[in-house]
Amino acid sequence: MEGNKAGVGVVIIIAIVVALSFSYVLTTPTGSQKQTIPSNPAYTNTTYLWADAAGWNFNHGVVNPTLNYTVGTVVTFKVTEADTAPHTLTINPGGSVSNPISGESRSGAYTVLSIAQITQTKGHQSQGQFYFSKPGVYTYWCTVHPTTMVGLIYVNSTSGSSSATVAPQSVLSGPSNINPNLQYSSYLDMYTISGTAGGTFEL
Amino acid sequence: MEKKTKIEAIFMLLIIVILGIFAAQQAYVSAHEIPNSIATQYKGNESGATQIHVIGAQWSWTFIYANGTKSVDNLTLQANTTYQLVVTSQDVIHDLYIGHIGVQIYAVPGQTNTLTFTTPNHPGQYFFECVEYCGKDHYLMRGIMTVT
Amino acid sequence: MSTLSILIETTVILSVVFVVLAYLYYKLSTAKMSLSKAADAKGYEDSESYVTDMMAGKPRRLDWSILYMNDSKSIGLRFIFASLIFLFIGGAFGVMMRLSLTEPVPTIIQPEVYNVLLTEHATIMIYLFTVGMSLGLGFYLIPTQIKAVRDNMGNITSVAFWLYLVGGIFFVISRSAFRWYLYPPLSLQLAPYGAGSDAWLGILAMELIFIGISMASIVALKIIFLDRSKEVPLSRLPLFTWSIVFTLIMLISSDPPIMVALGMLFYDYFNPVFFTAGSHNVLLFTDLFWFWGHPIVYIAILPFFGIIYELLPRFSGTKIYSYNSGVFGLGLLMVLSELVWGHHLQNSGLGLNWDLFFSIASFAVVIPSAITVFNWIATLWTATSIRLTTPMILVLNGIIDFIIGGITGVMLANTSVNEILHGTYAVTSHFHYVFVGISLGITLAAFYVLFPTFSGGRTYDERLARWNAYLVAFGSLLMSTSWAIGGWLGMPRAVDGYFAWFQPYQVGAIIGGVIIGIGMLVFLYNIAVSWWKAPSTDMDNIIENPPEIPSDTSGGAIGGGR
Numbered sequence: 001m002e003g004n005k006a007g008v009g010v011v012i013i014i015a016i017v018v019a020l021s022f023s024y025v026l027t028t029p030t031g032s033q034k035q036t037i038p039s040n041p042a043y044t045n046t047t048y049l050w051a052d053a054a055g056w057n058f059n060h061g062v063v064n065p066t067l068n069y070t071v072g073t074v075v076t077f078k079v080t081e082a083d084t085a086p087h088t089l090t091i092n093p094g095g096s097v098s099n100p101i102s103g104e105s106r107s108g109a110y111t112v113l114s115i116a117q118i119t120q121t122k123g124h125q126s127q128g129q130f131y132f133s134k135p136g137v138y139t140y141w142c143t144v145h146p147t148t149m150v151g152l153i154y155v156n157s158t159s160g161s162s163s164a165t166v167a168p169q170s171v172l173s174g175p176s177n178i179n180p181n182l183q184y185s186s187y188l189d190m191y192t193i194s195g196t197a198g199g200t201f202e203l
Numbered sequence: 204m205e206k207k208t209k210i211e212a213i214f215m216l217l218i219i220v221i222l223g224i225f226a227a228q229q230a231y232v233s234a235h236e237i238p239n240s241i242a243t244q245y246k247g248n249e250s251g252a253t254q255i256h257v258i259g260a261q262w263s264w265t266f267i268y269a270n271g272t273k274s275v276d277n278l279t280l281q282a283n284t285t286y287q288l289v290v291t292s293q294d295v296i297h298d299l300y301i302g303h304i305g306v307q308i309y310a311v312p313g314q315t316n317t318l319t320f321t322t323p324n325h326p327g328q329y330f331f332e333c334v335e336y337c338g339k340d341h342y343l344m345r346g347i348m349t350v351t
Numbered sequence: 352m353s354t355l356s357i358l359i360e361t362t363v364i365l366s367v368v369f370v371v372l373a374y375l376y377y378k379l380s381t382a383k384m385s386l387s388k389a390a391d392a393k394g395y396e397d398s399e400s401y402v403t404d405m406m407a408g409k410p411r412r413l414d415w416s417i418l419y420m421n422d423s424k425s426i427g428l429r430f431i432f433a434s435l436i437f438l439f440i441g442g443a444f445g446v447m448m449r450l451s452l453t454e455p456v457p458t459i460i461q462p463e464v465y466n467v468l469l470t471e472h473a474t475i476m477i478y479l480f481t482v483g484m485s486l487g488l489g490f491y492l493i494p495t496q497i498k499a500v501r502d503n504m505g506n507i508t509s510v511a512f513w514l515y516l517v518g519g520i521f522f523v524i525s526r527s528a529f530r531w532y533l534y535p536p537l538s539l540q541l542a543p544y545g546a547g548s549d550a551w552l553g554i555l556a557m558e559l560i561f562i563g564i565s566m567a568s569i570v571a572l573k574i575i576f577l578d579r580s581k582e583v584p585l586s587r588l589p590l591f592t593w594s595i596v597f598t599l600i601m602l603i604s605s606d607p608p609i610m611v612a613l614g615m616l617f618y619d620y621f622n623p624v625f626f627t628a629g630s631h632n633v634l635l636f637t638d639l640f641w642f643w644g645h646p647i648v649y650i651a652i653l654p655f656f657g658i659i660y661e662l663l664p665r666f667s668g669t670k671i672y673s674y675n676s677g678v679f680g681l682g683l684l685m686v687l688s689e690l691v692w693g694h695h696l697q698n699s700g701l702g703l704n705w706d707l708f709f710s711i712a713s714f715a716v717v718i719p720s721a722i723t724v725f726n727w728i729a730t731l732w733t734a735t736s737i738r739l740t741t742p743m744i745l746v747l748n749g750i751i752d753f754i755i756g757g758i759t760g761v762m763l764a765n766t767s768v769n770e771i772l773h774g775t776y777a778v779t780s781h782f783h784y785v786f787v788g789i790s791l792g793i794t795l796a797a798f799y800v801l802f803p804t805f806s807g808g809r810t811y812d813e814r815l816a817r818w819n820a821y822l823v824a825f826g827s828l829l830m831s832t833s834w835a836i837g838g839w840l841g842m843p844r845a846v847d848g849y850f851a852w853f854q855p856y857q858v859g860a861i862i863g864g865v866i867i868g869i870g871m872l873v874f875l876y877n878i879a880v881s882w883w884k885a886p887s888t889d890m891d892n893i894i895e896n897p898p899e900i901p902s903d904t905s906g907g908a909i910g911g912g913r
Contacts, residue, residue, distance in 0.1 A: 005882075005883075006413055006414065006806065006882055007806060007809075007878045007879050007881065007882020007883065008879045008882060008883065010413075010432065010435075010878060010879075010882075011875050011876075011878055011879040013436065014435070014436050014439050014875065015875075017436050017439075017440065018436075018439045018440050018443050021440050021443075021523045022440075022443050022444070022447070024523070024524070024526075025444065025464070025467055025468060025471060025523070025526060026447075026460065026464060028463055028464045028467050028526050028547070029463075029548075053263065053274075053275035053276045053277065053346075054273070054274065054275050083276075083277070085275075085276050085277075085343075085346065086340075086343045115340075115343070116456070143262075143340065144262050144263055144340055144343050144344075145263045145275055145276070146260065146261070146263075147258075147260050147263065147265060147275075147293070148263070148265070148275050207672070207673055210729075211673060211676055211722070211725070214721070214722075214725055215718065215721075215722065218717060218718055218721045219718065222714045222715070222717055222718070225714060225765070226710075226711045226714050229707075229710065229765045229766055229767060230707050230711075232767055233703060233706070233707060233766050233767060234703060234707075292628075293628075294536065294540075294628070295534070295535075295536050295537040295540070296534050296536075296537065296633060296637075298698070298773075298774055300773075300774055300775075300841070300843065302771060302775070302840075302841030303841065305767070305770050305771050306770070307698045307769075307770045307771070307773055307774070308698055308700075309698055309699040309700060311633050311634055311699065311700065312536065312627075312628030312633055313627075313628040313629060313630070313631040313632075313633060314631060314633065314634070314700065316699070316700040330841070330850060332841075332843045333843075334773070334774025334775065334843040334844070335534075335774060336466075336469075336530050336534075336537070336845045337537060338466075338528075338537055338540065338546075339462050339463055339466065339528075340462055341462075341466075341845065341846060341847075342462070342843075342846035342847045342848040342849065343848070345850070
């Protein structure tokens with residue numbers, strides 16, 4: 001008799017639909033990307049950074065230093081937590097990140113060290129690697145404090161290298177053709193955030 | 204009048220009287236200067252209030268003090284002083300919330316909201332948070348306010 | 352996986368889907384045709400009226416024919432069971448959110464996923480579950496209650512249902528993360544750290560849902576006012592029908608602003624002019640939203656007040672204390688719901704005058720709520736014999752939860768207190784008291800009461816049903832009370848991590864949430880097991896076929912009871 005199975009049918013349909021939508025939503029892409037680090041890089045480098053909400057290397061020399069590498073370098077970043085705030089070390093080869101309206105995707109943005117890795121314990125040092133395969137201007141910043149903790153990386157080409165360069169682009173000024181109406185508040189024009197490197201970054 | 208109607212009328216009158224008392228009380232508290240009451244966004248710029256500009260961004264709070272120095276996710280204030288917060292946002296709607304001293308004000312892009320409050324008498328540490336959902340790392344938009 | 356294999360697999364899957372759809376279409380259209388032929392043979396112009404007449408006085412049970420029959424009862428069953436599915440999806444998301452908060456830092460799920468769960472839990476529960484269940488119970492019960500003489504706009508309601516369903520599916524697929532009130536500019540940010548990469552689909556989905564429920568509401572109002580039997584004048588309309596009338600008026604009068612606002616928001620993806628920071632108009636959307644957003648939370652409870660009004664007399668063996676003040680309370684709730692939207696926007700810079708206006712208007716909402724609760728309590732007070740069956744336990748729990756939720760709610764309306772509690776878990780606890788107690792609890796009560804009709808004369812397992820009721824009631828109380836305490840200490844809501852000193856309150860809420868989840872699993876098990884048994888009773892239910900109530904000559908307060 002069909003009616004006998006109707007209740008079980010309802011329950012089974014509910015279970016299937018719930019399981020499907022559940023697994024679908026739980027597999028939301030979380031934006032983490034994989035980068036292949038060559039085992040035999042041309043150059044290696046180790047860079048020490050202090051993560052402070054007021055700026056990279058705040059109280060430790062030049063604030064938000066401009067970093068210079070040669071193309072083909074695998075850089076080991078050793079980041080020390082200088083306050084107790086959450087930070088990330090994210091590197092982007094020229095792409096825009098912060099156009100709030102256009103929804104410009106941070107394609108190419110790579111988080112070297114996540115909030116979980118840079119534990120919010122003062123003095124804790126964590127390390128991660130990034131491989132600079134193309135010459136150009138990169139930006140590095142903290143996704144939690146993108147206004148203060150942001151700096152430039154210049155990757156110089158070796159002689160004879162003809163691979164495409166990465167176009168310089170500021171983290172905080174995205175392409176304006178998509179949203180001509182976006183203006184930041186006047187307070188951001190009045191004050192420049194301290195310690196930005198060489199006045200490259202305008203707010 | 205029937206007995207039922209009487210009971211209901213008395214009940215409704217009682218409720219309206221209680222509500223009226225509450226409404227009058229809160230109108231008075233909100234509109235008047237009460238010593239040691241919680242902060243209010245409705246007071247104007249009182250004489251002697253120190254201005255602090257606050258900028259919300261995804262996902263940090265930047266405080267710009269009167270002398271031009273800045274701090275991020277960290278607010279240091281003098282005890283027993285009156286401050287005026289001038290709050291705005293550079294991307295999406297945020298909401299600055301310092302629960303212990305009753306400070307709560309929206310940070311709206313393209314708009315400034317002001318709020319005047321007096322810090323407590325005794326030094327101490329308080330937390331502040333963003334309480335308007337503002338994207339992925341919304342929960343990290345928080346910090347410590349130190350009263351010295 | 353190579354491109355070729357993906358293409359082959361997609362082709363095979365699509366072919367299978369199309370074959371299944373074609374078969375379903377064939378089955379449905381032939382069934383529909385035979386229905387029309389039968390209607391023609393009996394001299395009916397439209398098959399819906401034929402179905403209605405054929406089923407007049409007969410209870411409607413659940414079977415596959417609800418998918419193609421367009422009479423009110425079939426569509427009501429469609430809405431009821433679709434929203435039941437959405438209830439379980441939203442509930443699963445809610446429990447998952449709780450489970451991820453065991454530690455102060457994100458544990459099992461990432462913040463992106465948490466935000467999607469947060470958005471979908473709220474949206475599914477409010478727009479799809481409560482509104483769907485309200486419309487479903489309305490379409491299912493009202494034709495009997497008003498002894499409808501005509502039911503000839505079923506095809507429009509059917510379209511409305513499918514729009515609602517497609518909107519719901521789109522919303523789940525969109526994986527958007529703008530919360531249920533989609534404030535711009537956040538909702539205009541797409542991947543990866545804004546509202547989710549397919550937020551535009553979420554906005555389209557909401558628009559579809561609103562179109563669907565508006566159409567269904569208009570048809571339902573037409574049925575109530577124009578197709579009512581002469582035997583049921585407005586002065587004797589059952590209270591459940593009144594509650595549905597007020598709900599539908601609220602729906603129709605308040606959702607044009609949000610539909611317009613959603614259209615403007617969608618346009619902003621292509622040409623951002625309306626709600627961007629540069630337009631200095633960001634808060635305009637919040638006003639347009641809450642003009643709808645506050646009535647929607649009343650829409651989510653008003654029909655369940657009506658169900659309480661129907662169930663209380665049945666289980667306490669007396670009439671409702673005062674029919675007139677019942678109608679008056681529900682109607683006043685409808686009017687006041689349109690005047691209080693600004694209390695969601697306190698602290699955003701509306702200014703003292705408006706904040707005080709909205710605050711005092713919110714105080715005034717206590718008056719109709721108190722009239723309603725007083726009416727229930729007076730009914731219980733004057734009752735001769737109260738039968739504590741499972742639906743009655745759920746009704747009593749709903750009344751208690753509504754009192755707690757209402758009192759914590761009126762606290763939030765105070766402008767000064769609002770500065771401390773706005774945006775904290777105190778708000779979450781307030782509306783979860785009401786929603787779990789009234790919307791979920793009364794849905795379960797109504798489902799248990801209607802179960803013999805749905806299942807064709809089977810009875811639910813009373814012991815399992817009681818476990819379900821007790822678990823949901825206790826879990827809700829534990830969860831919301833933990834939130835209330837944490838919220839008064841300043842625990843912000845909608846976060847994937849928190850300061851470590853809030854952990855005890857979060858853990859309390861996690862335990863409560865899991866208990867509710869277990870309670871709902873008991874409910875599912877109960878349905879499956881009870882439906883498996885042979886029919887043991889008739890298909891009547893006490894809402895549609897009320898037993899004779901001993902005559903109470905005193906009547907209602909002003910014009911006599913019903």
